[in-house]
Amino acid sequence: MVGSIIIPFVILMIALILLLNSNIDEYINEFTSLDLSKLIALRIPLIITFLIVSIIIIIVVLFGIMRLSNRITAPIIDLTHSIENIAEGDLSQEIMIDGRIRGNEIGMLAQSFQNLLVTMRLGNVSYYRGDMTLAFANYNSALELFKSTKELHGQGMCLNNIGNIYRNWGDFDKAKEAYDKAIELGEQEEDIGGLSPRYNNRGLLFLSEEKWTEAMNDFDKAIGIDKEMGDDEGIATRKRNIGVLHMLRNEFDLAQTNLDEAIQLDSKWEYNVG
Structure with missing residues (x-):
């Protein structure tokens, strides 16, 4: 990513150096033969030339920064939307892991939430099939991941499901504890x-x-x-x-x-x- 900014600079500098080196003798001869009035007359074209070069450099820098910023922020925005949808209970989507982010921190986070998505689906399937033990394990795994990202809505959803399982098992004290926490988080998040x-x-x-x-x-x-x-x-x-x-x-x-x-x-x- 950094190369997208540095490479244009290197190319531009090499071009300028080659241009100067190829004409250096000519420039020296011309300037030594010019009187003061002619040197003053050349000042404006030189200033214009340097301004044009500066503008080109600025444009290249801005373009590189925009490309770098987009490559960094776009996957984060997409992942944020996916996390919000999961927290709302929408398990129908898939989290796409772009090759550009695979292996870095964003990619690993995206993979974690893809695993969360699978875990939540398995939890729901297991619950409705009556396999409470597997559902309980999956909901707890999802809860821990939601805690790690401080996603309160998702935590509340998992705690509510865990409360249902405890109630199904007849463990009313733990069921109430889970429901109370789920309600507390819901009120906190409005x-x-x-x-x-x-x-x-x-x-x-x-x-x-x-x-x-x-x-x-x-x-x-x-x-x-x-x-x-x-x-x-x-x-x-x-x-x-x-x-x-x-x-x-x-x-x-x-x-x-x-x-x-x-x-x-x-x-x-x-x-x-x-």
């Missing part, structure tokens, strides 16, 4: 979209522990966020969970009311999607 499912999942944890008040509080918080975002599908999910809560408490009228509202919202959402 990640409104990520907070609703996290409150919902912690509400399901409280539901499993028969902590009715805490569960209802979290479901209500989730619904409040869903309403703010206009997310009818999310509201329907929370309403179903509240309906289940009332059923477990033998409050069947309230259960039916919430479940009916969930069905209506489902129909509305499916109609809008269709």
Whole structure:
């Protein structure tokens, strides 16, 4: 990269030296034969010549700097966008590793996030296939990489998934610890979209522990966020969970009311999607 700036300078200097050397005797003879008035008359052309050479040098330098800067910043910008997409939960993309950055620090970072992408995909696949042990290992690996880059949104997403696994295993204390941290990070980042499912999942944890008040509080918080975002599908999910809560408490009228509202919202959402 540095060569793209240095090489033009070297070529320019060699050309100037050769030009001067090829005409040095002629210049000496001419200048020794000129009187003062003629030397003064040559001053302006010389100044113009040096200005032109200076401008050419400046243009070459700026061009080299722009090329160098673009080669450095373009991969960083692309990688940053990819990291943001992964942190948002978009695992459909691929991180392209350009040959120019392969082997350097940027290339190694890009490779790390390509590995993260694969890890997150494997975590999701393992989770939905019921292989909680493999999913847990993959989510923890992803969490550590997100920590190393201080990507809080990604950390919150991983912690939420880890909380789901602990809840599935019946380890409610560790599940709550993971959910609490995920919610804390979401509030810190003002990640409104990520907070609703996290409150919902912690509400399901409280539901499993028969902590009715805490569960209802979290479901209500989730619904409040869903309403703010206009997310009818999310509201329907929370309403179903509240309906289940009332059923477990033998409050069947309230259960039916919430479940009916969930069905209506489902129909509305499916109609809008269709």
